Amino acid sequence: MSDGTKFISEEEFSGREDYSLATEDVLFNNTNSVDLVGKTCLIEHPIRCGFSNHMTRIRVIRDFCEPRFLALILHDAWRKGMFRSRATRWVGQAGINTMSLSKFEIPLxxxxxxxxxxxxxxxxxxxxxxxxxxxxxxxxxxxxxxEWPMVELGDICDQIQYGLSKPLNTENIGYKIFRMSELVNGVCLDEGSMKYCNISYEEFEKYRLYRSDILFNRTNSIDHVGRTGIFNIEGDYCFASYLIRLSIIANRADPFFVNAYMNSKSFQAGIKQFASRAIGQANINTKSLTSYSIPLPxxxxxxxxxxxxxxxxxxxxxxxxxxxxxxxxxxxxxxxxxxxxxxx
Known part of the structure; x- marks a missing residue:
């Protein structure tokens, strides 16, 4: 299943109904990485489902505790990192056993x-x-x-360029580099968690982003390939290899119009038809992109x-x-x- 759901047969589940989940059960992640152990959720709707040994099911005494309240408090405790110091650790994993969880004090x-x-x-x-x-x-x-003429993207661009294929770092060494994840709702967005690329100034100048440049995600899953955003912020930024930069000729087209059309459902559905597919990946090359026609009033x-x-x-x-x-x-x-x- 694409959503990661795992299944067992009815025969395997027979006799294990004690492991069924019911509405308003609280599920606590007892084994995971140290960052994820303690993550908690509430079963809100009836579901034909069991749970693995990496989960602890909690059923409250309803006269004392509201299940939704408990789920909120435990999940917030996880977000605050309260289980990190309580977890038993081994290589790549951490755990909170039932005894440790039962002694964890919450405000009630x-x-x-x-x-x-x-x-x-x-x-x-x-x-x-x-x-x-x-x-x-x-x-x-x-x-x-x-009545609007149809124009190939390549005819309104004075530059179409692949990005940098270099190692990235999180130590703020070099220049900030845009990746697919920073193309958000049609804009290039720096939310403070960008990676850096340690390159020379001369190389940076080849990949420096300028206002009104458009970035197109050429390689990703079929859902994300084609994601597009316009660069319109101050600062020194470059872009990664799986993005394509389109620099629009100012007297031919408005870059913000082109970007808006490239983010439309019509364009996204159309350009994805040219994607070549491999296992888990899709790719749209520059030839397909530059020869794609858009309406241009x-x-x-x-x-x-x-x-x-x-x-x-x-x-x-x-x-x-x-x-x-x-x-x-x-x-x-x-x-x-x-x-x-x-x-x-």
Missing amino acids: PPLRMQKEIVAEIESYQKVIDGARAVIDNYRPHISIDP PLDVQRRIVAEIQEERKLVDANRELVERFETKIQRTIDSVWGEGGSR
């Missing part, structure tokens, strides 16, 4: 307050989920006039469309800020349960 307010806290957090989460739906589903839509029309899209992006960005604000509200609420950051 009265049941009524637990339910109020859960309700408060769930109300915040609904806002986050709605905002994320906007962020995840927004794609610029361009209504195509059939007059420059003034392009700029008007870009202005409309930029207004839409402001609304998307507002939803992104909403997510950050309400995630902070959730964390403050949980922190207050632990006695951090004052009272609720």
